[in-house]
Amino acid sequence: MTEKTTIKNAILNGLYDQQYQGHQLLTPQLVGNVDGTIWDTLRSELTTCKSFTWVVAFITADMVTPLKVVMADLARQGIKGTLITSDYLGFNSPQMFRELLKIPNLKVLLADVAGFHTKGYYFTHDDYTTALIGSANFTRAALLKNYETMLKVTSTRNATLLSQITDEIQRLRLQSEPLTAGWVTKYAEDWQPPKIRTRGKNGAQRIVPNKMQEAALKELQNLTSRGAGKGLVISATGTGKTYLGAFAVKKACPRKFLYVVHREQIARKTMESFRRVIDGPQSDFGLISGGHHDFSPRYLFATVQTLAQKKLLQTLSPKMFDYILIDEAHRVAAPSYQRLMNHFQPAFWLGMTATPDRMDNQDVYGMFDYHIAYEIRLNDALNNQMLVPFHYVGVEDYEVDGKVISETTKLNRLVASDRVKYVLTQLDYYGYCGSQARGLVFCSRQEEARELARQFTASGHPAVALTNQDSNQRRQMAVQRLENGELEYIITVDLFNEGVDIPSLNQIVMLRNTQSQIVFLQQLGRGLRKYPGKDFVTVIDFIGNYKHNYMIPLALNDDTSRDQDRTRREVQLPQNIGVSTINFSRIASERILASIEKTKLDSMVELRRAYHELQQRLGRRPLLLDFLYHGSVSPIVFAQNKLLANYGTFLRKVGEKIALTQYENQVLSFVTKELLNGKRAHELILLSMLQEYQEITKEQAIEAFHQSGCYINNELLQSLMKVLSLQFFDVKAGKQTKKQQYGDQPLVIFANGKYRLNSQIIEALKQDPDFYSLYIDAIKTGLALSKNYDQGHQFTLYQQYDRKDVCRLLNWPLDVSAPMYGYRVAENECPIFITYQKQSAKKRNAIYDNQLQDGQSLRWYTRSPRHLSSAEVQRLLAGVNDGKPKVKLHLFVKQSDAVGKQFYYLGTAKIDPKSVKEELLGEKKKATVGMNLVLKHPLSNTMNEILFEE
Template identity: 65%
Template sequence: MDNSVLQDAILNGLISTQYQGNTLLGPQLLTNNQSSTIWQTLRHELLSCKNFTWSVAFITLDMLVPFKAVMADLAQQGVQGTIITSDYLNFNHPAMFEELQKIPNLTVRIADLNGFHTKGYLFDHGKYQTVIIGSANFTRSALLVNKEWNLKLSSRQEGSLFQQLTAELNAVKHESTVLTSEWIAEYRKNWQPPKTRVTQPEKLKPIEPNQMQQAALGQLSTLIKTGAKKGLVVSATGTGKTYLGAFAVNKYQPRRFLYVVHREQIAKKSLASFRRVIGGKKTDYGLLTGNRHDWNAKYLFATVQTLSQQAVLDKLKATEFDYILIDEAHRAAAPSYQRILNHFMPQFWLGMTATPERMDNQDVFKLFDYHLAYEIRLKDALAAKMLAPFHYVGVTDYEVDGEVITETSKLNQLIVSKRVNYVLNQLDYYGYCGDQPRGLVFCSRQAEAKELAVQFNAANHPAIALTNQSSSQERAKAVEQLEAGKIEYIITVDLFNEGVDIPSVNQIVMMRNTQSPIVFIQQLGRGLRKYPGKDFVTVIDFIGNYQHNYMIPLALNQDNSRSKDQARREVKVPTNFDVSTINFTKVAEEQILASLDKVKLDSMRELRQAYHDLANQLGRAPLLGDFYRYGSVDPRVFAQNSQLNHYGDFLEKMGTELKLTKYERQVLAFLTKELLNGKRPHELILLQCLLRGTCSIDAFKAELEQQNIRVTPAVLQSVDDILSLQFFNVKAGKQLKKDQYGGLPIIDHPDLLTYQLNSKIRAGLESDNDFKCLFTDVLTTGLEIAKQYDLKQAFTLYQQYDRKDVCRLLNWPLDVSAPLYGYRVAEDVCPIFITYHKDAEEKRNAIYNNQLQDGRSLRWYTRTPRHLSSDEVQRLLAGVKEGKPQVKLHLFVKQSDAVGKEFYYLGPAYVQPDSVREELVGPKKKAAVGMDLVLEQPLTPAMMNLLAI
C-alpha cells in the first residue's frame, strides 16, 4: 500500500468526501446498527493484522467465546496479541481472567494504575496501524447492541498520532504486570461482585404475559371469535409455552379443562405453572397418569399413555371438557393422540409445539384445521430476551491419520483417546457460564456414548451415558445429578432432543453429523432456557468431513430459501442474533463450504419437500408469493431451476392439473425467467396496471414517480424493448430467444401514447383462471422482491447481477450477454466483470492478478491484443486524463466460477490516469492495456470477507 492510499483515506475522512478515500483506512465512526456491529469491525481487524495490543478496562465472560474462535485461527497463523486490563471497581470477574489465560497466543497484563478506564484497540498491519478508541469496553452488550461511539483511525508508524499512542501504551505497559495464576487467586480472595439493585423475590412477583405472549393471546381470541374450533401455536423452546397456555385458558374460563402431554414429570410441572397463573383451590387441579386418577379435577393434566387407553376414554364423555390443550402437538399424528382427538368434542382444541415441521411428513397443521394462531420462532425469541443467548462455535473435528472424522469413521476412531483429549481441550478452551460445566453431549452411536462417558470420567469430568435402553428412572436420576452438579455431562444419542427441561445446562456439545435442521434446533434449544446466573450457553459443534455440513448454517439461521448464495453469506459473514453469536473456525468454514459446493439445494427433491411443508401449513397448494411471505423457498430458486419453465410446471409435477395453452406457458416462462427477480420493477408495475385495461405512458410515468422509482426516456424505451421481446431477438441455441417466449410482443400500442396487453393474453386472463392466477402471482411476488433494491438507481450496491441483468438495466436494446465476457465499452458506460479467484492458473484473472486487498483498488487489463492506440481503449479512456471521463465504469465481481453466474455489484469505479500503460501479459506475452481501477465506494469488511479478499 503506497502513501497516497492512506493519504486519500485521511483526506476523505477529515477534509472532504470529494477525495475518493478508502473507508476501511479512513477515519470512521463505529456504532452498532442493523447492518454492522463494532465486534464485526474488531473481528475483521484481528483477522487481517500481524499483531495487536488492546488497553481495555472492562471485559466480560460473555464476549470471550467468539474472541477465542478468532484467536484459534490467529494461533495457526502465528499472530500474537496483548491485552492490558485491570481490577478497577471489581468489575472484571475472576473467572474472566482464568479464561483469558487459556488463550496461548495472548499475553494479558494487569495495569497497576488507579482509575484505569481505557477503551482502546490497536492493530498492527505492518505497513500501517489501525486504532479504535471510544466508549466500548470488551463486553457483549457494548460490542453487539449498545449505543456506543468509537472512532477508528489508521496511521503510519511515522505519524504523530501513532507515536503518541505508542508512547502512552508503553507507559501503561511499564505500569503493569503479566497476569499470573497467583494474581488471580489473590484477586478472587478479595473480589466481591458489583452491587446490583435488590428486586422483589421471584416467588412474590405476579405472573404477567410478556409482549409476545400478549400478541399470541390476542390472536387466539380473534381466532376463537371467528368460530374456529382448533388452533396451533408455534413457540420456540424456552419461550414460556406453558405459561402462554395458562394465560389462554384463564382468559377463556372453561367449565373443565384438559391438558395432554407425553410425560408425567412434564404434567406435574405444567400443573404447577397453571395453578400459579390461574389460582384457585388446590383440589381444582389434578393428574391423570399411571399413578394418579383425579377424575373430578376442574383442571386435569393427563399423560397420553394413560388417557389414550380405551378403558379411560370410556369413563370420560365426549363433551367432558370444553377446552383441551395438546402439548408437543407435533406428536399428535401418533395413534395414541388420534384416539384422544377422535373421542373428545371440546369447544376448542389448542395445540402447542416448538417444531411443527415433521421429518415423517405427517401434517400437523391439518390436525388443527390449518389455523396457525401465532408463531414465535428462535430469532424473534432471542430478540425479545425470552431465551438465554448462545455463542455457537463450529470447530473442526479430530484428525485421524491426517483424515478428519466422517460419517463412516469406525467406532475405534471416534473413541480413540487422542480424540477424546482433543474434545475435552476444546470444551475447556471455549468454556461455559457458571461455576462448573453442565453439558449435554450429542453423539452418533450408543457404543460411542458409553465409551465417551468412561473416558470423560477417567479425565475427571464426571459423565453419564444415556441411551434408549436407559429406563425413565435412570434418565431422571441423571438429570437430577447434572442439576445438582454431581456430574458435568450427560452423553446421549438424540435422546434429549425434546421433552426434557434442564434450564441449568450451560454447554451443548455436538459430536455428530447434522442430518436434520429440525433436530439441530431441538438440540440447540436444550440449552436456551433462562436460569439464574446463566448469562449465555456455549454451543460447540465438532464438524467433521460430513456430507451434510451445509445444513449447519441453514439450521442456525432458520434459512429455508434453498439459495446457495444466501448459505455462503451465512458462513462467510455470520449473523448475530441480538447478543448471540455464530462463529466458525477457518477449517470448519472450509468444510462447510466444501459440503455446500457438492449439494444441490434446489433439487426437485428439496423443492418437493418444501412444497409439502408449506402446503401442510396453509391447507392448500402454495403459490410463489406464499413461499416468499412465509420465509420458505426463495421464489427465484424456481426461476433458476433448469427443469422448470415457470411455477405452473412445478405445480403439475406436484400433481396439480392446470389448463394452460402452449402460448400461456410461454408467457409465464417469460415472466418467471426474466421479471420475477425484481431487479427492475418497471415492467412488473406496467403489467399490473394493464390487468385493469389500457394504460397511458403518462399514467405509467406517474405511477413510477409516485413510488419514487427512477424514470427516464432510456428506461421507458428499454421497458418497451423487453415487453415487445425485441431485447431477446438474439440466437439462443437453435432458435431466437424471443421465440421461446411465444414470439409475440407482450404489449401492444393501440396508439403511440398507450399500452395494452396483447389480445391472446387478454383472452387468456379473461377465460382461464389458472393462467390469471399464475400471471398475477409472478407480478405480485416480483414486486415484493423488488423492495430489496434501490429503485432510484440502475444497480444496488452489493446485490447480485448476471450479465443479462446488466444488459437490461443499462437499457441496451439487445441481450448481448453471450459475447460480453469480461467487459463491453458502450457509448457512455462500460460494465466490467471480474472473477476474483480463478481455479486454473492459465485463466485470465490468474494471469492478470487482479487485487482488491486494500478494499479500494485493483489492477485491471483489457483483453488481448489491445494497444493504447486501439479504438476500444481510446473510447474507454476518453477524458480520463482531464478528470472528466466520458465512459462510466461499473464493477461486478464474484468469488469464483463455482458460485454461479451472478456477480456482486461493487459500485462505480474510475481509472487512475497515471496508472495506464501498455503491457505484455500472459504466457504468450500478448499486448494489453493495464490500469488501476478505484472504487468510488470502498468495500465494507463484510463484503471483503464474503469475497475472501
C-alpha cells in the same frame, strides 16, 4: 500508488476533504452497532493484523468465547496479542480472568492505575497501526447491541498519534503485572459481583405475559371470536409456552379444562405453573396418570398413555371438556392422541409445539385446521430476550495422518484416547458460564456414548451415558445428579432432543453429523432455557468431513431459502442473532463450504419437500408469494431452476392438475425468468396495471413509476417496450430460444400513446383461472422482491446481477450478454465483469491479474490484443486525463466461477490516468492495456470479506 500515499489520501479523505481517495480500511470513520456491529470491525482487524494491543477496562466472559475462536486461528499463524485490563470496581469476574488465561497467544496484563476506565483497541499492520477508541468495553452488550460510538483511525509509524499511543501503552505496561492463576485465586476470595440496580418492590413477582405472549393471546382471541374450533401455537423451546397456555386458559375461563402431554413429569410441573397463573385453590387442579384417576377437579393434567386407554375413554363424556390443550402437539398423529381427538368434542383445541415440521410428513397443521394462531421462532425469541443467548463454536474435529472423522469412521477411532483428549481440551478452552460444566453431549452411537462417558469420568470429568435402553427413572436420576453438580456431562444419542427440561445446562456438545435441521435446533434448544446465574450457553460443534455439513448454517440461521449463495455468506461472514454469536474456525468453515459446493440445495427433491411442508401449513396449494412471506424457499430458486420453465411446471411435477396452453406457459416463463427477480420493477408495475385496466396512457404509467420511487427517462421507456415486445431478445444466437420460451408476439403493445396487453393474454386471463392465478402471483412476487433494490437508480450497490440483467438495466436495445465476456464499451456506459479468483491458470481469464490495490481500486486489463492506440481503448480513455470521462464505468465482481453467474455491483469507477500503460501478459506475451479502476464508494468490510479474503 504507494502504500504511504494510499494511507495519506485515506486520512485526508476522512479528516480534511472527501475529494481525496478514501479506503474502506484506512479512512477515519465512526463505528457502532447500527450497520453491522463493533465486534465485526474488531474481528476483521484481528484477522488481518500482525499483532495487537487492547487496553480495556471491562470485559465479560460471554464475549471471550467468540474471541477464542479467532485467537485459535491466529495461533496457527503465529500471531500474538496483549490485553491490558484491571480489577477496577470489581466488574471483571474471576471466571472471566480464568478464561483469558486459557488463550496461549494472548498476554494479559493488570494495570495498577486508579480509576482505570479506558477503551482502546490497537492493531499493528505492516506499515500502519489502526486504533479504535471510544465508549465500547469488551462486553457482549457493548460490542453487539448497545448504542456505542468508536472512532477508528489509522496512523503511520512516523505519525505523532502513533507515537503517543506507543508511549501511553508503554507507560501502562510499566505499571502492570502479568495475570496469573495465583492472582485470580486471591482475587476470587474477596470478589463480590457488582450489585445490579432493580426496580420494584421486594417479594414474590407477579407472573404477567411478556410482549410476544401478549401478541399470541390476542391472536388466539381473534381465532376463537371467528368461531374456530382449533388453533396451533408454534413456540421455540424455552420461550414460555407453558405460561402462554396458562394465560390463554385463564382468559378463556373454561368450565372444565384438560391438558395432555406424554410424560407425567411434565404434567406435574405444568400443573404447578398453571396454578401460579390461574391462582385457584389446590382442589381445582388434578392429575390423571398411572394411579391418579380423579376427574372431579376443574383443571386436569393428563398423560396421553393413561387417558387414551380405550376402557377409560368409554367412561368419559365427549362433551366433558370445553377446552383441551395438547402439548408437544407434533405428536398428535400417534394413535393414542388420535383416539383422544376422535373422542372428545371441546369448544376449542389448542396445540402447542416447537417443531411442527415433521420429518415423517405427518400433517400437524391439518389436524388443527391450518389455524396458526401465533408463531415464535428461535431467532425472534433470541432477539426478544426470551431465551439465554448462545455462543456457537464450530471447530474442526480430530484429525490424524490426514484422516478426519466422517460418517463411516469406525468406533475405535471415535473413542480413541487421543480424540477424547482433543475433545476435552476444546471443551475446556471454549468453556461455559458458571463455576462447573453442566453439559449435554450428543454423539452418533450407543457404544460410543458409553465409552466416552467412561473416558470423560476417568479424565476427571464425571459423566454418564444415557440411551433409549435406559429406564425413565435412570434418566431422571442422571438429570438430578447433573443439576446437583455430581455430574459434568450426560452423553446421549438423540435421546434428549425434546421433552426434557434441564435449565442449568451451560454447554451443548455436538459430536455427530448434522443430518436434520429440526434435530439440530431441538438439540441446540436444550441449553437455551433461562436459569439464575446463566448468562449464556456455549455450543461446541465438532465438524468432520460430513456430507451434510451444509445443514449447520441453514439450521443456525433458520434459513430455508435453498439459496446457495446466501448459505455461503452465512459461513463466510460472522453472524449474530441478537447478542448470540455464530463462530466457525477457519478449517471448520472450509469443510462446510466444501459441503455446500457438493450439495444441490435446489434439487427437485428438496423443492418438493419444501412444497409439501408449506402445503401442510397452509392447507392449500402454495403460490410463490406464499414461499416468500412464510420465509420458505426463495422464489428466485424456482425461477432460476433450469428444469422449470415456470411455477406451473413445478406444480405439474408435484402432481397438481394444472392445464395451461403452450402460449400461457410461454408468457409465464417470460415473467418468471426475466422479471420475477425484481431487479427492475418497471415492467412488473406496467403488467400489474394492464391486468387491472384494459389500457393505460404513457402518462399514467410514468405517474405510477414515480409513485413507486422508480427512476424514469426516455431510454428507460424505450427499453421497457423492447423487453415487453421481446425485441430485446432478438439476437441471432438467441432467436430460436426466445420463440420456444416466450412466444413470437409482443406481450405489450404501445400505440397512440397507450399501452395494452395482447389479445391472447387478455383472453387467457378471463378464461383460465390457473393461468390468472399463476400470472398474478408471479407479478406480485416480483414486485415484493423489487423492494430489495433501489428502484430510483439502475443498479443497487452490493446487490447481484448477471450479464443479461446488466444489458437490460443499462437500457440497451438487445441482450448482448452472450458475447460480452469481460466488458463491453458502449457509447456512454461500460460494464466491467471481474472474476477475482481464477480457478484455473489455463482458463482464458486467468492471465488477467485483477489485484485489489487497496479498499477502493482494482488493477484491470483490457482484452488482448489491445494497444493504447486501439479504438476501443481510446473510447474508454476519452476525457479521463481532463477528469471528465465520456464513458461511465460500472464495476461487477464475483469471487470465483464456482459461485455461478451472479456478480456483486461495486458501483461506478473512474480510471486513474497515471496508472494507464500498455503491458504484455501471459506466456505468449499478448499486448493489453492495464489501468487502476478507482471505485466511487470505498468497499465495505462485508464485501471485502465476501470477495477478496482467502
